[in-house]
Amino acid sequence: xxxxxxxxxxxxxxxxxxxxxxxxxxxxxxxxxxxxxxxxxxxxxxxxxxxxxxxxxxxxxxxxxxxxxxxxxxxxxxxxxxxxxxxxxxxxxxxxxxxxxxxxxxxxxxxxxxxxxxxxxxxxxxxxxxxxxxxxxxxxxxxxxxxxxxxxxxxxxxxxxxxxxxxxxxxxxxxxxxxxxxxxxxxxxxxxxxxxxxxxxxxxxxxxxxxxxxxxxxxxxxxxxxxxxxxxxxxxxxxxxxxxxxxxxxxxxxxxxxxxxx
Amino acid sequence: xxxxxxxxxxxxxxxxxxxxxxxxxxxxxxxxxxxxxxxxxxxxxxxxxxxxxxxxxxxxxxxxxxxxxxxxxxxxxxxxxxxxxxxxxxxxxxxxxxxxxxxxxxxxxxxxxxxxxxxxxxxxxxxxxxxxxxxxxxxxxxxxxxxxxxxxxxxxxxxxxxxxxxxxxxxxxxxxxxxxxxxxxxxxxxxxxxxxxxxxxxxxxxxxxxxxxxxxxxxxxxxxxxxxxxxxxxxxxxxxxxxxxxxxxxxxxxxxxxxxxxxxxxxxxxxxxxxxxxxxxxxxxxxxxxxxxxxxxxxxxxxxxxxxxxxxxxxxxxxxxxxxxxxxxxxxxxxxxxxxxxxxxxxxxxxxxxxxxxxxxxxxxxxxxxxxxxxxxxxxxxxxxxxxxxxxxxxxxxxxxxxxxxxxxxxxxxxxxxxxxxxxxxxxxxxxxxxxxxxxxxxxxxxxxxxxxxxxxxxxxxxxxxxxxxxxxxx
Numbered sequence: 096x097x098x099x100x101x102x103x104x105x106x107x108x109x110x111x112x113x114x115x116x117x118x119x120x121x122x123x124x125x126x127x128x129x130x131x132x133x134x135x136x137x138x139x140x141x142x143x144x145x146x147x148x149x150x151x152x153x154x155x156x157x158x159x160x161x162x163x164x165x166x167x168x169x170x171x172x173x174x175x176x177x178x179x180x181x182x183x184x185x186x187x188x189x190x191x192x193x194x195x196x197x198x199x200x201x202x203x204x205x206x207x208x209x210x211x212x213x214x215x216x217x218x219x220x221x222x223x224x225x226x227x228x229x230x231x232x233x234x235x236x237x238x239x240x241x242x243x244x245x246x247x248x249x250x251x252x253x254x255x256x257x258x259x260x261x262x263x264x265x266x267x268x269x270x271x272x273x274x275x276x277x278x279x280x281x282x283x284x285x286x287x288x289x290x291x292x293x294x295x296x297x298x299x300x301x302x303x304x305x306x307x308x309x310x311x312x313x314x315x316x317x318x319x320x321x322x323x324x325x326x327x328x329x330x331x332x333x334x335x336x337x338x339x340x341x342x343x344x345x346x347x348x349x350x351x352x353x354x355x356x357x
Numbered sequence: 358x359x360x361x362x363x364x365x366x367x368x369x370x371x372x373x374x375x376x377x378x379x380x381x382x383x384x385x386x387x388x389x390x391x392x393x394x395x396x397x398x399x400x401x402x403x404x405x406x407x408x409x410x411x412x413x414x415x416x417x418x419x420x421x422x423x424x425x426x427x428x429x430x431x432x433x434x435x436x437x438x439x440x441x442x443x444x445x446x447x448x449x450x451x452x453x454x455x456x457x458x459x460x461x462x463x464x465x466x467x468x469x470x471x472x473x474x475x476x477x478x479x480x481x482x483x484x485x486x487x488x489x490x491x492x493x494x495x496x497x498x499x500x501x502x503x504x505x506x507x508x509x510x511x512x513x514x515x516x517x518x519x520x521x522x523x524x525x526x527x528x529x530x531x532x533x534x535x536x537x538x539x540x541x542x543x544x545x546x547x548x549x550x551x552x553x554x555x556x557x558x559x560x561x562x563x564x565x566x567x568x569x570x571x572x573x574x575x576x577x578x579x580x581x582x583x584x585x586x587x588x589x590x591x592x593x594x595x596x597x598x599x600x601x602x603x604x605x606x607x608x609x610x611x612x613x614x615x616x617x618x619x620x621x622x623x624x625x626x627x628x629x630x631x632x633x634x635x636x637x638x639x640x641x642x643x644x645x646x647x648x649x650x651x652x653x654x655x656x657x658x659x660x661x662x663x664x665x666x667x668x669x670x671x672x673x674x675x676x677x678x679x680x681x682x683x684x685x686x687x688x689x690x691x692x693x694x695x696x697x698x699x700x701x702x703x704x705x706x707x708x709x710x711x712x713x714x715x716x717x718x719x720x721x722x723x724x725x726x727x728x729x730x731x732x733x734x735x736x737x738x739x740x741x742x743x744x745x746x747x748x749x750x751x752x753x754x755x756x757x758x759x760x761x762x763x764x765x766x767x768x769x770x771x772x773x774x775x776x777x778x779x780x781x782x783x784x785x786x787x788x789x790x791x792x793x794x795x796x797x798x799x800x801x802x803x804x805x806x807x808x809x810x811x812x813x814x815x816x817x818x819x820x821x822x823x824x825x826x827x828x829x830x831x832x
Contacts, residue, residue, distance in 0.1 A: 146597055167596045176598075183594035185587045187828045196583045200599025206608070209579030210572040216579065223580070248829045266599050 105153035132323035172200040176268035178259040186248040194227040197265040417555040424562040427663030430647040432616025438654035440609035441589025446514035449521035450614040452636035454621020457487035462543040479547040495614025499607035526633040538632035558627040652825020673804030732797030755795020
């Protein structure tokens with residue numbers, strides 16, 4: 096079976112800086128794949144080219160279709176949704192509205208229909224409401240009840256990260272790209288997010304590509320780990336293979352000075 | 358510090374409830390209890406009731422204009438409040454509506470097309486054509502917003518607004534009339550009837566406003582409204598969350614344009630003629646003032662702002678009403694801000710005493726220093742006759758006092774406690790002298806100063822407007 100997401104010698108340069116250099120990468124359906132690498136390795140750039148924010152060279156296929164050159168909202172409609180490393184919620188909208196906004200692509204009522212409350216608009220409004228509550232219920236009590244109508248800016252940092260995931264789920268995507276979901280979280284919350292990512296696949300059937308710096312999280316969730324540096328793939332494989340690979344160790348820690356002297 | 362496990366919003370919920378006590382609190386709680394269409398019904402009932410009380414001609418015009426500006430503010434709110442696009446060319450769409458209606462309701466279009474007799478259409482046909490045209494122009498102008506944001510968009514759209522004025526003023530003076538405008542328009546007509554009276558047009562704009570508020574309320578809570586607000590908060594995130602940002606922005610411009618154009622058609626029909634000067638920047642600024650004062654992003658706020666600013670502005674044109682407003686605001690501010698009541702009584706007594714003392718001293722120095730006429734007429738004027746110092750030729754004196762009062766007000770903002778209260782006494786007295794000797798003599802100019810002053814104070818007290826919600830950019 097063909098992979099769900101496939102990057103085929105993807106290239107991207109900012110002026111003279113090669114952010115991605117002939118990168119090949121694939122994610123199979125129902126797989127959880129982690130991307131690791133030092134800062135500036137090109138991890139977030141991978142997300143940006145996949146979601147259409149940058150237009151790369153090479154080819155990116157999702158579910159067999161090439162998605163290079165499509166507008167981001169079209170790509171999300173096809174089934175790829177992401178979260179942001181630096182949270183980008185709609186801060187002045189309520190928790191529920193944040194989630195509902197992401198259903199724009201799967202609803203079709205025109206403004207006229209909405210203003211006149213015609214049958215399709217009413218039906219979609221009900222569906223969207225149910226979908227938002229369903230998605231938020233996935234996070235237990237944290238985004239429930241009175242929180243529905245709170246503005247997003249009033250949420251704690253960890254809850255904002257959860258809300259970003261909820262928003263991505265509401266798009267109806269099959270593939271979730273999670274950009275450092277555990278960044279800025281305490282050990283307890285980190286543990287929770289690890290479980291949550293597992294549940295996303297097991298209970299909801301998502302395929303997940305995740306960027307993460309916390310090695311406990313990476314170890315806990317990954318079917319496969321891909322290490323990047325300077326826009327190139329260093330290695331890939333199971334967590335232990337990758338974590339002990341000499342190139343990966345070097346990328347993170349630098350060359351062994353004794354080895355240099357020899 | 359909030360207890361562990363309770364976030365700030367929850368911890369502060371008690372404070373928020375406490376915040377509104379007294380009659381204002383009761384009002385806001387009652388407001389919160391009823392739902393949106395009940396509020397709308399109350400507004401409609403009030404509007405109809407006003408139409409029935411037999412207001413005089415001036416009051417009818419004020420009522421018509423205030424509802425018209427409420428419509429304009431609501432339309433502007435779509436673009437600026439929801440989609441977050443700073444559109445300074447908005448006034449042009451108002452003009453397009455008015456001129457569009459004028460073309461179909463006079464000989465202008467007919468002679469343009471070298472037809473005899475003109476291309477007069479019944480209103481039911483003319484208005485939709487004008488709206489569609491304005492919507493299309495709105496789309497084209499909206500295209501600018503795909504490339505430009507924030508200040509840059511504001512500048513470019515401002516030029517569009519100015520260009521419209523120059524266009525109707527200079528292009529084709531025979532048919533568009535140049536600065537003489539297009540005159541003798543047909544009123545709204547169709548189905549064998551026509552609307553000629555001011556009160557008739559008042560009902561037209563009232564119906565439009567109520568329907569518009571209902572429609573936009575539903576739109577705001579629909580996917581389109583959410584998409585607009587998402588674009589305002591974070592364009593990139595909106596795009597990635599399936600919102601076609603470009604289309605949504607253009608749509609916002611287009612909707613705003615159509616609302617403004619609709620207001621323009623009624624305006625032209627009511628006035629019976631259109632002139633380029635009806636669509637200049639001061640009007641745009643007034644519409645913005647309505648929206649900002651009422652609360653950007655809130656339909657109710659836009660309406661309230663539109664009504665309030667227009668009514669205040671038109672009331673200020675008349676010398677007696679102006680006096681009530683001036684002294685009323687001072688007294689209200691004192692009653693509201695000076696507590697406990699002993700301080701309030703002392704302050705009021707001090708102001709009165711200070712005045713008589715100043716009057717006596719000035720009179721002892723020179724008879725002519727107190728011989729000038731008070732600007733206020735009626736009972737206020739005669740009551741203050743022996744209290745304020747107004748010299749015979751009070752113009753320069755009044756000008757100097759005005760500067761003194763403004764400086765004193767700025768100083769008072771910096772002072773605290775009892776010192777501030779002491780400083781308030783002469784300031785208010787000087788303000789009254791300035792008012793009587795200079796400000797009330799030129800009502801038109803004073804009206805603008807007072808509108809500006811009210812806006813400054815209101816924005817300082819409530820930066821997010823009367824009914825707006827506080828908005829955060831980065832947390």
